[in-house]
Amino acid sequence: GVPVAVVDGNVLRVGSRLWCLDQDSRQAALPREVRRRLDAAVIQSGDPSAFNQALMELGAMVCRPRDPSCGECPCQADCLALAAGRVAELPVRSARPAVPHYRVAVGLLEHEGRVLIARRDEEQMLGGLWEFPGGKQEPGETLAETVVREFQEELGLAVQVGARLCTIRHAYSHFRITLSAYRCVPAGAVEALRCGRPVAWVPWDRLGEYPFPKANHKIFAALGLVPPPAAGAVAPPAAGASAPGVPAADVLKGQA
Ligand code: SF4
Known part of the structure; x- marks a missing residue:
């Protein structure tokens, strides 16, 4: 009315x-x-x-x-x-803007039987979840070079990139990624690690205890690893503290 x-x-x-x-x-x-x-x-x-x-x-x-x-x-x-x-x-209907696509490379850095993971900042998208270090490929870079650069920039670590372990695709609401995971070994002292966010060296068989973003679940599946808990199912631990199923001993506070 x-x-x-x-x-x-x-x-x-x-x-x-x-x-x-x-x-x-x-x-x-x-x-x-x-x-x-x-x-x-x-x-x-x-x-x-x-x-x-x-x-x-x-x-x-x-x-x-x-x-x-x-x-x-x-x-x-x-x-x-x-x-x-x-x-x-009529009516005029503009084409949908193309969904951006990014190529992303991450490194599974192994040292003494453990793999390095880092926790995303709370303010970031998917904040608080854990991830394998890496990032977006830059123009003119190979994916292996992306991994080397990201480890150096984000963690202060020199790494040697080995075999590509898998490549997965994932779509977020506003962009898509093609994500490649590489096996890495240290190319220098791991004590050089410097990071402003929590990191952890985790045994392969305990990676599944950490909450990872959905895209990383596909890496776990591709590599036959125990899948991580769903996001939000396990509260990510604060630096130096332990969340359910996440041993405090694995968690290192990042050194700025
Ligand atoms: S209003 Fe629609 S159906 Fe009616 S004359 Fe115009 S275009 Fe045709």
């Missing part, structure tokens, strides 16, 4: 054609403009509910996205898109 126009997808299509509006239907400007033009008509109709319902049905049944029945449309005499021969091109 409220005298305002209801602008759903069907009404948006009718409005864009009726007034030959060129705004992008993915943007807020088009529904705003259609609503502005319809509001007066809704009030004049005297029955907002019936008016809105009729307009939605017109969009669904007559002014269809493809092959609209303009010959049966009660608005055909006033339809600017019909007069201009532009019905098929």
